[in-house]
Amino acid sequence: MDQTKQEEEYGYDLFPERKPGEHKKTSIAESLFTFNHKCQVMLQFAVETSEYQLFSLFLSGCSKVFKDRHFSCEDCDGTVSGGFDAASSQIVLCQNNIHQQSHMNRVVTHELIHAFDHCRAHVDWFNNFRHLACSEIRAANLSGDCSFTNEVARFNFGLKRHHQECVRGRALRSILAVRKISRAEAEKIVDEVFDSCFNDHAPFGRIPHSKRDAKFAYRDYMNRDRYYANL
Amino acid sequence: MRKRCHIVPPRACEDYWSEFRHCKSLKNCFHHYYTYGTVPSCQQWKEDYHNCREWEKHRGTEAKEALRRSEKIRVAEQRNFIPVWQLRQEPPRDWHVPLNQEKPQDS
Numbered sequence: 287m288d289q290t291k292q293e294e295e296y297g298y299d300l301f302p303e304r305k306p307g308e309h310k311k312t313s314i315a316e317s318l319f320t321f322n323h324k325c326q327v328m329l330q331f332a333v334e335t336s337e338y339q340l341f342s343l344f345l346s347g348c349s350k351v352f353k354d355r356h357f358s359c360e361d362c363d364g365t366v367s368g369g370f371d372a373a374s375s376q377i378v379l380c381q382n383n384i385h386q387q388s389h390m391n392r393v394v395t396h397e398l399i400h401a402f403d404h405c406r407a408h409v410d411w412f413n414n415f416r417h418l419a420c421s422e423i424r425a426a427n428l429s430g431d432c433s434f435t436n437e438v439a440r441f442n443f444g445l446k447r448h449h450q451e452c453v454r455g456r457a458l459r460s461i462l463a464v465r466k467i468s469r470a471e472a473e474k475i476v477d478e479v480f481d482s483c484f485n486d487h488a489p490f491g492r493i494p495h496s497k498r499d500a501k502f503a504y505r506d507y508m509n510r511d512r513y514y515a516n517l
Numbered sequence: 518m519r520k521r522c523h524i525v526p527p528r529a530c531e532d533y534w535s536e537f538r539h540c541k542s543l544k545n546c547f548h549h550y551y552t553y554g555t556v557p558s559c560q561q562w563k564e565d566y567h568n569c570r571e572w573e574k575h576r577g578t579e580a581k582e583a584l585r586r587s588e589k590i591r592v593a594e595q596r597n598f599i600p601v602w603q604l605r606q607e608p609p610r611d612w613h614v615p616l617n618q619e620k621p622q623d624s
Binding site: 348376408409410416417450481483485493495499502505516 | 528535544545551552553585589595597599600604608612614615
């Protein structure tokens with residue numbers, strides 16, 4: 287397939303430093319004159335949080351996530367905050383669009399959910415919109431993207447069942463950002479897979495709304511052998 | 518052949534109690550309403566806690582079976598969806614391959 291067409295079809299045009307199949311190391315000049323250093327520092331803080339430690343345990347068969355191999359701070363187009371590049375098994379963090387630690391933590395969690403899906407299932411990121419939609423639904427659902435406070439900060443004031451509305455909306459946005467399909471088509475695909483994917487809470491076993499939810503999910507994970515042996 | 522243990526409850530009894538307390542907390546009720554539009558039903562955790570204590574103290578078969586039944590329902594509820602994708606038997610081959618090497622085609 288023509289390189290440019292491939293870049294546009296798969297959303298690589300949002301990540302101009304990243305060409306499919308290529309790897310570019312950050313030069314010292316780039317480090318000095320971009321937000322690269324700030325991104326690296328925030329990423330370091332993010333991987334020291336307990337939620338991250340928890341998550342890297344969960345990463346199924348992939349066993350380990352290495353900061354230097356699996357994360358990359360880059361400049362991105364528009365307002366996109368990050369992405370998961372299945373071709374290089376990397377989480378991309380948009381250094382020009384992430385300026386707060388809390389935002390970094392959330393983006394890291396969101397993209398780790400994509401990485402988790404990539405590790406545990408045959409996800410056809412490039413050709414199967416249902417797979418893409420499913421992972422986006424799960425990421426919006428489980429990462430804290432749609433928490434009440436985050437929604438209020440976006441001036442989206444909703445209460446009863448608003449979480450689901452938010453998940454639907456954000457999944458739709460994410461799909462439309464990286465694939466050239468119509469809104470109606472994207473909505474249809476999200477509707478088709480929503481019930482299945484919204485109820486898939488792996489690896490947490492619940493939607494982690496709070497630190498206690500995350501703590502209990504970790505406890506369940508550490509206890510899993512005893513649990514299944516005594517059912 | 519499945520190893521039959523059933524010597525201890527699936528969870529420590531304090532875990533059931535802490536899940537019950539957490540379920541009933543104001544914060545959790547709020548999150549549940551925000552997500553599902555209803556308040557959570559927490560009674561089952563309390564029953565499970567009592568059955569767990571009963572199992573530990575008196576080794577009652579009824580308590581044991583009630584607890585195991587409750588947990589099986591919980592597991593079934595968590596799996597109550599048709600997956601969109603096929604699960605892997607092994608992780609992707611190129612997960613750890615260094616970036617400047619030729620990557621094998623991931624199936």
